[in-house]
Amino acid sequence: MSHLRKVPSQASAAGRWVDLSMASGNPVPNYYASDPLVGAALESDRGVFFGYDVAPAKRYLKSAVLCTPTAGLVGAYRLLDYLLYYPFVDLDTTDQQVLETPTPLARYADGAGVRLMLVAQVPQLGGGSLSYEYENQDGIVRTSPVFSLNTTADSIATVVTSQQGAAAGGHPFAPLADGDTGIRRVTAINPLALNGGLVSAVLVRPLADAAIREINVPSESVYATERPRPPVVLDGAYLNLIVNCAATVAAGQVAGCLTFVWD
């Protein structure tokens, strides 16, 4: 069993997805701080703790309990395995940003089910658009469709594709090219319209969903019996949450505990 308590300090707008890995609290905040544009992995023990390696056994998420006293943190939550991030992608330019991947994905190596999430590392002006180039689940280099970023300003930790009410917006993950199911690595970001700010391009594998529907009411999801598929948590995973917030999450808090089993 692992406990978490996140206390975001950065404001956000209603309906946007916010990366709680960047929030203070437990587990410790992550700032996506490493060499610009070079793929790096987050250390497992700095995410939601789930025990030690169990291979050849398998570990599953048994249940999750979440509770918040903050109206802004009411909403949908998604548990992600953060696989790799490319920090400091500059959206103040329309120059192509070439990304390096020194080491391939340590988990989900074929990339199936892996998605790209763009998280603000500094405040954003908004209004940009971009596409990106990547190696898909079959190892083929593809270019994503062009998509719009949030049209109004974002604070740190907001997912910059997630503005509700913006054309083609409101999405936690960037779209893939036709027919693709995932990403092995990103090779370049192609900003087409200036957005302002720096983002981290994060490769994640969505694992599970949960929801808080009211403040001060614990929400319990039992994946072992109430869901058909208790999510597998691989050794070495870095786990954290994103939230589709009902209002600003600044100065709010969310607490919970996740229970894991292995066999």
Added chain:
Amino acid sequence: MGFASLDSLISAISGGQSDRHDGAKTTSPVHTAGGWHALFGLNGFPNASTYPGTDLLFRACSADGGDGTTFPGAPIGGPVEDVAGMTKHLTAISGLVVAAAGAPWQLKLVDLEGYYRLSTTNVTGTGSRVLINSNTFTANAGTDEITYTNDFTTYTKVQLTNSGGALPAGLATLTDYWMIRTSATTARLATSYANAVAGTYVDITGAGTGTHTLTIQMRSPNGAGVQAAFVVQTAPTAGGPNLSASSYVNHAGTAGRAFQGSPTMGAAADAYATRILHSGNASGRYGPFLPRQGSDSGIRRVESFTWSAGTAYTGSGVVALALMRPIPGGDIMLPATGALCERDLVNQLVTMPRVRDGACLGWLLFGTGATTTNTPITTTIDYAWGDD
């Protein structure tokens, strides 16, 4: 085939035979109250379909071939049936809508079998529109290709018939084939969807005699469960005709069946992109699907329809007459904005619906109120495959 017990499902899941798809769509324009909408044409992921193709010709859609231009269906892995004798089943679905207005909503998961594209005078006209479901063809034993007139999409499922002679050697009647498109008017034939995706085709050893004909088939055998709906891609300028006549072939193979109730197509305010034209609150509206005749439980193909009475459409709209199969258990009720709603198809609602190889999965959305434009819709589809 499938899962004989919870143990076999758990074993398959533990063994890695499961995955999930994360999808997202953004509405545009504003949805009017009480309408159904097909989200295949919306921006987001999977990518939007513009319902391309030749007017009046059936255009099959599949996971691996898309609509021939884009891939509007949720990618949920490649074929498993003929590769490993398995079947694929949905285990859970979820939906989330964040909108300033419009709640509550209903999401309905469907398999888009294909559509007939309609544009220009096929939207504005009031005469009978005869739809194209078959072509005569010739065969080339040297290239193993067949040649026909219309541009069918790759992986279109067909059956073959012959009059006045015999089919080309290597091909048989009453047998399903899947087309591997090699040009706008040529294709090779595969004996399964998986073979078609793999590029493995039938060896044709003769040209045959007489007249050969190919006829499209639904992914769902005999069209069981298949429904029809008119979906707007580009809004007509004005008007709102009635479906005054129609003819389709039902699941039993009976031709000349007619959609019931003379459904009224939406007038201008209810005839915008993604709207199912005959849905809504007004009298004469039926949604999301056209009422089938009698006890018909499916549609093999639509032969013709007539839009007359009411007011003819004007302008240059584009409409798709879509054939789709609702997925059993694939409905999610969304009571409020921001409320994530999940449907467990194993424990909560025991259906574990089978998804056939090549299924082009997507969502329909119903809004009780007018739904704000640029509303994000986030969905997930969990699935597993097994052979127990």
